[in-house]
Amino acid sequence: xxxxxxxxxxxxxxxxxxxxxxxxxxxxxxxxxxxxxxxxxxxxxxxxxxxxxxxxxxxxxxxxxxxxxxxxxxxxxxxxxxxxxxxxxxxxxxxxxxxxxxxxxxxxxxxxxxxxxxxxxxxxxxxxxxxxxxxxxxxxxxxxxxxxxxxxxxxxxxxxxxxxxxxxxxxxxxxxxxxxxxxxxxxxxxxxxxxxxxxxxxxxxxxxxxxxxxxxxxxxxxxxxxxxxxxxxxxxxxxxxxxxxxxxxxxxxxx
Ligand code: NDP
Numbered sequence: 070x071x072x073x074x075x076x077x078x079x080x081x082x083x084x085x086x087x088x089x090x091x092x093x094x095x096x097x098x099x100x101x102x103x104x105x106x107x108x109x110x111x112x113x114x115x116x117x118x119x120x121x122x123x124x125x126x127x128x129x130x131x132x133x134x135x136x137x138x139x140x141x142x143x144x145x146x147x148x149x150x151x152x153x154x155x156x157x158x159x160x161x162x163x164x165x166x167x168x169x170x171x172x173x174x175x176x177x178x179x180x181x182x183x184x185x186x187x188x189x190x191x192x193x194x195x196x197x198x199x200x201x202x203x204x205x206x207x208x209x210x211x212x213x214x215x216x217x218x219x220x221x222x223x224x225x226x227x228x229x230x231x232x233x234x235x236x237x238x239x240x241x242x243x244x245x246x247x248x249x250x251x252x253x254x255x256x257x258x259x260x261x262x263x264x265x266x267x268x269x270x271x272x273x274x275x276x277x278x279x280x281x282x283x284x285x286x287x288x289x290x291x292x293x294x295x296x297x298x299x300x301x302x303x304x305x306x307x308x309x310x311x312x313x314x315x316x317x318x319x320x321x322x323x324x
Contacts, residue, residue, distance in 0.1 A: 089168030141194030247313030263319025286321025
């Protein structure tokens with residue numbers, strides 16, 4: 070078997086959970102992992118959509134892809150989901166805690182429900198998923214967790230203060246949990262995407278997207294697949310000595 074053939078199925082036999090896998094970066098990540106033979110469990114709040122997306126990816130890549138309803142803001146549901154997944158598949162080897170929410174407004178204008186939605190989804194939801202996955206991974210003394218940070222969590226963004234704060238928390242969570250969980254054989258890393266063309270930025274006018282990306286090093290908006298490939302690298306054995314890192318996937322936006 071050649072190296073390239075081995076690499077083509079590098080995730081064979083590995084169980085990967087992708088939260089928010091129905092759309093955007095999460096969906097592209099589920100696809101990238103399935104492409105290399107992973108058994109993928111993707112989640113979204115809408116069960117029918119999750120099952121439909123999973124069936125499409127299973128047919129496309131010829132591997133097991135399951136779709137489940139999961140609201141990451143419901144901690145009891147999150148715990149039951151990870152326990153049930155480990156029972157059904159025997160393990161959880163990778164978690165991509167991708168589910169996220171964004172509401173733009175100047176800090177003085179930000180509505181309470183939007184503050185709660187972002188903090189509950191991006192911070193508490195990410196923590197709860199990481200915690201539940203880590204408990205399962207500890208039994209096998211191995212696992213890889215990838216969180217979704219953002220460049221705005223590091224450099225700030227006017228009109229996105231609360232979203233930036235939530236992503237700054239993800240950056241801090243990545244570094245601290247990498248230190249805690251390394252001794253259990255679990256790696257924790259994050260990607261910090263720049264501007265990626267998904268539903269999340271659907272309300273940002275095209276000219277704003279173009280202006281913000283025109284003077285980046287690569288001069289274009291990112292695709293979900295650009296981020297998915299970086300996440301897959303962090304999930305896999307090519308990154309087995311990488312932990313606590315925030316990998317920028319931004320086309321050089323922060324340079
Ligand atoms: P999308 O809006 O395209 O997708 C978001 C996903 O998260 C959907 O699958 C959605 O599922 C899921 N989701 C939202 N809230 C919940 C919840 N409470 N419980 C479970 N699932 C939920 O966003 P992107 O793909 O763009 O974003 C993915 C991640 O990347 C997010 O964490 C985002 O903050 C981050 N990111 C994105 C950037 C960008 O430019 N696009 C830049 C930097 C970071 P459903 O609604 O179907 O339930």
